[in-house]
Amino acid sequence: MKNISKNVLTQVIKPRNPESYKGNYGKVLIIAGSTLFGGAAILCSSAAIASGAGLVTVATTPEKFTALNVKIPEAMTLDYHHKKELLNAIHNNSVIAIGPGLGTSSIAKGLVKTVLENTTAKQTVIFDASALTVIAEEKFILDTPSNIIMTPHQGEWQRLSNLDIPNQTVANNLQKLQELNSKSVLVLKKHFSEIYYQDQILKIAAGNPGMATGGMGDTLTGIIAGFVGQFGYSVQTISAALLIHSTIADKINQKEYVVLPTKVIDKLPKYMSKYSSRSSK
Template identity: 70%
Template structure:
């Protein structure tokens, strides 16, 4: 298995053109949240904003709008229960991330189905958390015209792949991904997380037990969305987002027993600036 090292950060994170505007850095749509899980939406969306996405729209339930607008004034909000508004937002986005805190209600199922069926081959669709659970429960084919990224933890991957956690190894994971969708990219979240894409399997040697707290995966999804919006869909782009997430967390863990996702998010602009400099 290949190792993902910090050179990928310098390769992917590039200095911004002095003559820039927000349209240069991609449009991200985060479809997330439910009555009991509003924090996932804030963390995912904050991560996308702080990685530098040009425009971030959050599709969630209206009762969460105020919290999002206060916490993330840079993001726009729409009601994902409004089918017309959701369809328009999907159509106009470069990257769509669906699942954090979404739950598995009938409305959530409709939202996931819309993301799967309404995206096109110029877009990237990230399936996380509840979206993966819904697809597994409903036994839907893992199909989309968009570039497809899966970001499950091992329990979610078990539901989708049918592999018990003890059976999850590079060979079996790659085989299962091939059967589910040979064009999809898998980020398997675990101790030393792994990335699978086509014939390539790679692993980061970063991460720490302080990261074992709610919202860490939601934050990663937002980072990956922001990276793809700016730097394009590729194995390297996703690997860089994954590695930066854990690299920042490792720095914080030196002085903090628990690494809070919100603290990782705060450090994103600083570390992206650091790795954008070319020696």
């Protein structure tokens, strides 16, 4: 297992071309939120925008439109109950993140199935939180041609892999990932989170107990979506997203007992500017 070096941040986060427009930096669709869990959609979408995604659309329940539009005026919204509009959005976005705050209702199950059946090899799909639970409960086969990134915490990975936490060894995790989808990337969220992809196993030496806060995983999913949208799909890009999330959180934790996801999001543009200026030297 190899530690992810901070050099990956300067390798991935490049200065922007002076002649740019929003279409250059990725179109991201986030399918998230429910009546009970609207905050997850806000955090995930805010993180995608703050990490530089050019266009972000949030497919959620209409009860949450006002909160989203007030908190994140940069994001577009659509009602995920309207299948035709949702399908158009799925077809027209390069990155799709599904799961934060979605719940496991029949509606959520239908949304996960729709994504699995309607994405292409040119797209990246990030399955997070509730979407992973739905996949485990419904025994959905991960046979979509798109690039797949799964971002479970250890409990979600247990449901998906049938590996108890003590048995989530490197060898067992790698074997289960191969069985689920040999081309997918697993980001296993834990103390010193790990990335698995084919024969590559990476680990970050960053993170702190102050991050044990609701919404932290939703924030990471949004950062990964934003990074893949603008820097492309690769293990290197995913590693940079994971590392900047924990690097910012570690800096906050030096002075604050609890690391709030909103504070990580607020600092993303500043830290990305810092590392992009280093990459240009």
